[in-house]
Each structure stands twice: as C-alpha cells, then as structure tokens.
Amino acid sequence: MMTRIDARDRLIVALDVPSAAEADALVARMGDQVRFVKVGLELYTVAGPDIVRKLVDRGKRVFLDLKFLDIEETVRRATARVAAMGATFLTVHANRKALMAAVQGRGSSDLKLLAVTVLTNFDGEDLREMGIQRSVQDLVTARALLAAEVGCDGVVASGEEPQAIRAKVGPNLVIVTPGVRPAGKGTDDHARVTTPTQTIAAGADYLVIGRPIRDAQDPPAATTAILEEMQAAFDRRGR
Template sequence: MNSKERIIVALDVSSKEEMFKLLKKINQPGCYVKVGMELYYQEGADVVRELKNSGYSVFLDLKLHDIPHTVNKAMRGLAKVGADMVNVHAAGGSEMMRAAIEGLEEGATGKRPICLAVTQLTSTDQKMLESELMIGHPMMDVITQYGKLAYHSGMDGVVCSAWEARQMKEHTAPSFLTVTPGIRLAADSAGDQKRVATPARASELGSDYIVVGRSITAADHPAEAFQHVADEWGKSQWKVNN
C-alpha cells in the first residue's frame, strides 16, 4: 500500500451532489474517503455503495456506542453495506466491542471491514475530560487504557490523535492500527480540534492512516492541497521506513 492509499479524505458534506462535486475537485480517483454522520444520515447506505462502485475505499465513521446487542445487530447490517472500515466508541466497553466484531463477521459476505475503537475525540482536552466528563486521570493514561481495552477486545485498531499513536502501539502491538484525525497543514487553522498534527509529524509519531478534512476540502485548490499532504506524508513515511 502506497502512502496516498493511507490518506483518508473526510467528506464532511450533506449530499451526494456535494460529495461528487468535491471528489471531482480533489481529482484522486479511488482514494480512501471518510463518510461520517452528516452525509450518512442524509443519504443512507446508498452513498457508501455508490462510492464503492466508483472505486473508492470507504471509512464509515458512525462511532457506534450502545448496548452490546444493539451494536451487534447494527454492525451485522453495516457489514452488508460494503464499507472497508467502521468504528465504535471504546467507552462502550469490552462486551460491546466484542459484539461489534461478532456482528461484522456474521454480516460480512467476504472479508469483514476493519473495526476501530475511538479512544477520545480530538476535540477533547484535559480540561473537558476532568470538568465535563468527570474523568480525573491524565488524557494519555485514559487513551492508553481505552486502547488496551480495544486491543484485548479484538479490535483491529483505534482512532486516536497522532500524538498518542506511538504509545498506543507500545502498549498493544506494532500491527494494531492507529487512524489519526486532526491532521492540518502547518499554515491551516486547528478549528475545533485540540490535538492536531501535520502529516509529517503524524508519520513520525507512528500513524498508520491519517484523516484529513478541511486542509484539503476547504482549500482553494483541493487537488493541489491533496498533493501537498501526500508529498509531506510520503516523504516522512520514507524516512520512517528507511
């Protein structure tokens, strides 16, 4: 898999029309894309099927978090949609995560989708963790514990910030995937994200995949922005692997 195939473009739009217009501007046929709640709840499963039929790889980012039985049934259905990657919230616990994997395996007609666990959203910081979520431990400790729980529950990897990727692998396994959102080019605003990193830094920190949204999709020239991200990510990948 080359470096471009590990860049996941976040399609944070509300309709298929907007989506295909954006993909045309990005001009990367068959790249990896992320379909989140905004698009999926408007367009449903057909949007994933259309992307797959057009040759794209799809990360269906719905972050399931419910009782184990409900997540199992939901994943059984999502396995039939054709996404390559799906996710749950690690905060749902080990029984829920195991139920998610079982549902995917029961519903998949071929190879089941990669299943990831979200540790903490990249919009969460230490202040929110303590004052709003009432979790009185350091952020890194919480994320590490969630990651270990996900690993021992059979997840394929986690969604975490780039800053936690290396430690996550040290506490699980080198093959345990780290998919890292909150990626920004150096000149871009962090927006509502707190724990952000550049593509180069994410590679150095051990990210397996990076999820890039506004740095590409909100750029004046999305195709050029994608290439900029790919160049930075690819050069760093080469340094890390050589």
C-alpha cells in the same frame, strides 16, 4: 525487503459535506489521487447507506465514522448492516460491551473495527468534567489495550498518542488519526492537532484530513501537497 507504503493508500479524505451531490463532486474532482474517503454523521444523515454503496462501486474504500455506542443487540445488528454495505472501516466507542458486540456483528466479513479512544476535541479538563481523573494519554492507551484485547483491528487517536500506543500495545494495531493539519492551517475545533509529518513519525498508519482539502481553493492541489508530505514521512519512517 519491506514494501514501500504508498501515501495514496493511507490518506482518508473526509467527505464532510451536506449532500450526496457535493460528495460526488468532490470525489470526482480529486479523481485517482484519493482512494479512501470518510463518510461521517453529516453526510450519512442526508445520504444514508446509498452513498456508501455508491462510493464502493466507484472503487473507493470507505471509512464509515458513525461512532456506535448502544446496547449490544443494537450495535451487533447495525455492524452487520455496515459489513454488508462493503465499508472498510467502522468506528465504535471504546466501551467493552459495544466493542465486543461489534466484533460479533462483523462476523467473517472484511470490515475493520476501530475503537474511538478520546475525541480529538477533548483535553484533560473535558475528561475531568466527565468525572475521569486520568490524563488523556493514559485513557487513550488503556482504551487501545481494551480494543486489542476484544479483537478490534485498530483505534482512532490524535497525533499526540501513537507513540504511547505503540509502546503499550505493539506494532500491529492500526492507528487512524484525525485532526491532522498541514503547518500553518490552524486547529479548527480540535484540541490535539499535529501535522502529517509529526503524525506519521509518531507511528500513525492512516491520516484523516477534511477541511484543509474540502475548503481549499484548489482541492486537488491541496491533496497533492499533503500526499507529498505524507510520502516523504512514510519513506523516512521506513514502515
């Protein structure tokens, strides 16, 4: 019998705030509702490794979204430092050399590596400006195949792509989807946006949600509503 997915294990709340104090306050306010949090460039720039260790010590799982892309030695050594902090997920741009270096750098740790396929604020026109003639979906699936080939655990992709990724790569690659917005909440600066229900139905495993929670009048109430929608969608999907 298949174990029921608990939505609280699959919601990643983005702590996109400008200080450690604000991150602490948001985490404290949401309490046990939120088990998994994202630390991105803004918070890491001001609070550094200490915020990651503090969150881990509080029993939170941490998705460190730093999108590494550099020469192999730098990526390898930096990934080893992230593994030592106790983070659960780390993002690396889907470049073969960078991904392979990150796989080496994490060693035998439990750190899961996620390849960034195509940023959720990009569309086909953005790719053409970069000299890439493929469609967004073709590029995402090609990079997901690369991630699986070199030993990454998963990918970051918009809610429009999980179905295509599953068709190409199979069921075992973890798919983490940012740019998720409850219906009626707008798109902010994401070009490819889906609701929690759509994203989970398409095959995503984890949803990253920031502004709809952070900017809500009542973040715990907003989180409860999102978790209820997610739970219903996971129960319908049955995996």
